[in-house]
Amino acid sequence: MAGNTFGQVFKVTTWGESHGPALGAVIDGCPPRLPLTAADIEAELARRRPGVQAHASPRREPDQVEILSGVFEGFTTGTPISLIIFNRDVRSQDYEALREVFRPGHGDFTFQAKYGIRDHRGGGRASARETVARVAAGAVAQKVLDQEKIQVLAYTLELGGVKARLQDITKIWDNPFFCPDPEAVPAMTARVQEVKALGNSLGGVVEVRVQGCPAGLGEPVFDKLDAALAQAVMSVGAVKGVEIGAGFAAARMLGSEHNDPLTPGGFASNHAGGILAGISNGDEIVLRAAVKPIPSIGIEQQTIDLTGQPRVITVKGRHDISAIPRIVPVIQAMVRLTLTDFLLRQRAIA
Amino acid sequence: MAGNTFGQVFKVTTWGESHGPALGAVIDGCPPRLPLTAADIEAELARRRPGVQAHASPRREPDQVEILSGVFEGFTTGTPISLIIFNRDVRSQDYEALREVFRPGHGDFTFQAKYGIRDHRGGGRASARETVARVAAGAVAQKVLDQEKIQVLAYTLELGGVKARLQDITKIWDNPFFCPDPEAVPAMTARVQEVKALGNSLGGVVEVRVQGCPAGLGEPVFDKLDAALAQAVMSVGAVKGVEIGAGFAAARMLGSEHNDPLTPGGFASNHAGGILAGISNGDEIVLRAAVKPIPSIGIEQQTIDLTGQPRVITVKGRHDISAIPRIVPVIQAMVRLTLTDFLLRQRAIA
Amino acid sequence: MAGNTFGQVFKVTTWGESHGPALGAVIDGCPPRLPLTAADIEAELARRRPGVQAHASPRREPDQVEILSGVFEGFTTGTPISLIIFNRDVRSQDYEALREVFRPGHGDFTFQAKYGIRDHRGGGRASARETVARVAAGAVAQKVLDQEKIQVLAYTLELGGVKARLQDITKIWDNPFFCPDPEAVPAMTARVQEVKALGNSLGGVVEVRVQGCPAGLGEPVFDKLDAALAQAVMSVGAVKGVEIGAGFAAARMLGSEHNDPLTPGGFASNHAGGILAGISNGDEIVLRAAVKPIPSIGIEQQTIDLTGQPRVITVKGRHDISAIPRIVPVIQAMVRLTLTDFLLRQRAIA
């Protein structure tokens, strides 16, 4: 039973392979009468485009989106919104060598184990290219959140061990690392250059903050808002951990330290990260995701082929040094999709 | 749109409040012809029972389960399995003082915000008592996993800052902390006594290991196995963070360090935690959950009441000092439920 | 992948076997703050009780319901509502002879084929007894419909070939056939007596009318309101056909006859049965269900046993002569559940 649909009321189904003709998303359950244009979506797609940053993959995709249905004269109609993004800059021959070899850290081995067949070109469905459809759908979701003045902001908190402070959250799109700390940018740049020269790759941490979320979103007991956000964010390829509010630090706190006192003016602290018992409490939602280093590296690695024989490979092709910063708008999109779905879920019983 | 059902093929719906007459689970989608008795389930329930450990809540529940349907002459029939656990040791009058006050760190405030009404007695649906139904369902799930020889083991990795080493995973049920390191037990005991004397509470870290899981479970792209596990575990009340394999440490590793080389004999390391591209790779699955300190403490706290007026409260009643160790079998149950569901999901297309 | 849950927002999961200890329903997604008591539900259960009518099965069930969760101080809380009805008048030994024989027209053969095991006592899960949980859940659904002043009325249109005219829809509960035509009652009684004397059984037609349904319910393209109603009603054991509005008669009409003209005061006719393009049009919803004769008859029938050998059986035990009238409140309940679900589904996007 496949898993390419996200959400229960605002349902997004994505499709497409890295080196197929196109990728896309079908959004079923978008409320009617929202203004929506391709330009709205493309503005978001631009942020996850490879080639924007110096250290990123040189593959260049215009990432133009076409809205094929569900919008009439500039407004959503309540019928399914079909979005398509054609692949234009595909060089599948680069991948011919990988048809029979499993790259370490990639899904090559597990897709083969699961399906008994795989499209090896550029990682197929397991490629980061898949996330373009998530970002496109997230841009539509934001139209719903706009109505409620809910803002979702994601940024780089840490890259290759270089930590950022939360200096200026409004400027994150102004630097190549989507980093809220302009002073950390030179250190990040240096770290990237150093590792790039080695043919190696880097991980990091992305943080998300949601402002304006009303209290009451989240569905006890299994679809708690934090549980759903954890699934949403962990479903992004390179993410290996998710924490809400104090997160893992909460494991070492006392109850008296961790509890957020309630006052007539709101919560006096926010260790909860804006979610109590799985329901938003009206405070800022805060979560962090651990991003692993991307597995495609230019260094020799041990692996096996389809027949189980040992092989040594060096992954060539056009690759990023880190999933950061391109993963930042993807994680942001997943949080948008989650909140939109829970907002509509709450409307059903309110 | 409510969220009391977990799973898509092996579907578990739980119900019940802390101080209602009973709690229960309905399992729809359990394969037929599996042996199942109430005793199988009660053995698991015994592990999450309050009052077993010296530091735990003195509320004592026999936690007997009745199987009301779906089992005929000792075997599952494929029809829904209804499990019921009656509440026997309930003292609701203890909670009357909390009818109009929101306890910090609890769901009191958010349940009120969401539904405009709440059963305040013992936390109602937001009580840890809710998890008894998860553990019962998890015991049934294990019957499916048994057929495939899949073992799920959860234990305490850290409690109140005291860390355990992975000394002897077979002995975890032999000590009161479900801890795999007998040498850490005295320090944990001391820490609990110290904090109990202060009327305060503690958090910790639980680790889960799954052995025998075949490669191929997990559904790209949104229902990745790690994403589903993250939701499952984060849906347990006190959990604030989940990580798979190297987890947050992966954010500081190089690609060459993090990638697990493939060899003809299997993976040479396991930073992936047994999951690649959201699909199990046949290696041991490893995840960790951060558990916050329980919010009910005997220390004065600032809060507000239903009318928004400031109040000071000291939470009385029978409370644990930490969600650990009672949360250990609960997290184990959630992993069992997740794996069972994905095992059956995979059968549908295999 | 099992199918014991009905609805997507107002989700009802039923469980229980004819001769198990109890049957029940868990309703997840009921809006909070609705008044609800066991007496509200029992009033509906009384209408499907065997033994009420002269010709019905002499098995007598008090059919008391207990509300185990989701209601606090007389109002729904938004958490799952667990309803349980204990079986009290069970004589399983009556069925021992059927352990290894498949009754014609029953699910004995197909349950065995599907699951490889079955609870043969009283039909197990395939018994009409299963519908008690539907009626109980339907009574809760009606509480939601009450808020919108939506009324669902089912009645007997035809029994054993005796047709009723729509004389007085308000008196249907006053006669033993739930028939809107007092003048047809004597003929129905005579027909039942005649067939009872032969050890045979009868079918009939049930009609449902919904008044007060607002325009706009129904979800194109697959979850059209008429499609969902068809599923709902056809899921009741003995139903072999469902038609909306003009139904099968529409197949022989001209477009000019069938189209309902729109006027400023509403539709000038109602061949559509209140549903256009799968969405309610604000007019009365009208549907009919064909009910087959119940398969348990006192006449010798040819069949086979578990080993495939031919057998001759005469079904003994306590059986009705017709599923009518007890099926009337069951069909009514299914329509209530469907409308409630679609009402809440519509709220999510409105």
Added chain:
Amino acid sequence: MAGNTFGQVFKVTTWGESHGPALGAVIDGCPPRLPLTAADIEAELARRRPGVQAHASPRREPDQVEILSGVFEGFTTGTPISLIIFNRDVRSQDYEALREVFRPGHGDFTFQAKYGIRDHRGGGRASARETVARVAAGAVAQKVLDQEKIQVLAYTLELGGVKARLQDITKIWDNPFFCPDPEAVPAMTARVQEVKALGNSLGGVVEVRVQGCPAGLGEPVFDKLDAALAQAVMSVGAVKGVEIGAGFAAARMLGSEHNDPLTPGGFASNHAGGILAGISNGDEIVLRAAVKPIPSIGIEQQTIDLTGQPRVITVKGRHDISAIPRIVPVIQAMVRLTLTDFLLRQRAIA
């Protein structure tokens, strides 16, 4: 909560408007390693193409399909299969007059009531054009059924009152009415010509037979196979009634007449239509659908406009005289989709 997805394991999501740039379907959950080409699908699309029959709409669509994902080197990969059919022969200006008027018998009024906005061109999402995506998806489903040698055959049983006998089921695609009775064709032709001359339209009855379906498909109690088929078929625009096996005739039969005796060689009759207690019994599945006359007629009709004012309209544009025969492959496709889904659902627990 929208309803553009059909199926639970073999999940089909369709999208697209009559006069938008394209329509399509995304199939999530198709088993891997099935052979699939665009030509396989186009062969089915040809059967529902307008303009094939003399009496059908003169709109001519090449109905070429492109497979955008999920197929690699001629075989399905287990990832979502995205199918797209571009609209080529669209004359939206024909519909400008209908922007503010509701056509009787159409979804114009109800779409407006539901969403507060609608794409009026050619019926938008409510157009019969929508069904092209169903037929395309049904062709993929048949690939799964082929593995089990399950055949689904739909045909015209009645058109405008002219009844067909079941003469030769293998020749139905050889005549313009998809009719199994060559001798009925001249009468059907005459009836169509007669009604066409009047600017009026006709309904009819479609029958479906499934051969080779194994016993055991169908999910008690709500997702019975007959219930699911009823929903599937009733979800097709013009269908107003569905019956299984003896259907409405069963309402007038005695139990001794209706029950199908079991013999060592199989069932001695098939009043059940191949389904007992909602589960296939291994016999031929038989169902019938009542098809209403298409509402677009060239005769003056009373209606209202967006402001509620009375209007008189004559529907112009390119319209069929009857939904038959183009609806025949659509109904066939819905049965294919249903059976495929239940086949895979059964695998999950088998």
